[in-house]
Amino acid sequence: MNANKIMYKPVGLIGGALAGVLAGIAFKQVWRLASGEPDAPKATDESSHWPEILLAAAVQGAIFAVVKAAVDRGGAQSFRRLTGKWPA
Template sequence: MLYTPLSIATSVGGGLLASALFRQIWKRVDEPDQPPPDPKDLERSTAKALSAAALQGLVFGLVRAAVDRAGAHGYRAVTHESPA
């Protein structure tokens, strides 16, 4: 029962971390002064819009898995029981 609020809090923090990480990576991939392309912005190329979406999905999935894994390890270290 204690794990659910912990999981929600770490998920929110992980989402903020993933968003910041994605923006930093995209600055190095594309022009640093432009934000990642919005899929509805037809002034930017389709390749850029789809590449940004794929990279964003990769970053969010990776950060989510890392945060969930770290939260589970932390929970087990404190309570000596598995959160699953």
């Protein structure tokens, strides 16, 4: 493992945690606006139907992927600005 990877590791870990929090907040807002419900259905909720559960999971996954990619890219660009090297 090269020095850039080792130096970037904490940035990536913190960024991943931040992405998870931000994605959770974004998903709650999107679900509330789209469905009018305060919370998304849980897979184990007996009163929820398959289509609603699968839609919620798909939306949540898409939001997480976009937020994670944005945070990862921003972290890599910040690392390059600070060190002059792209994290490999």
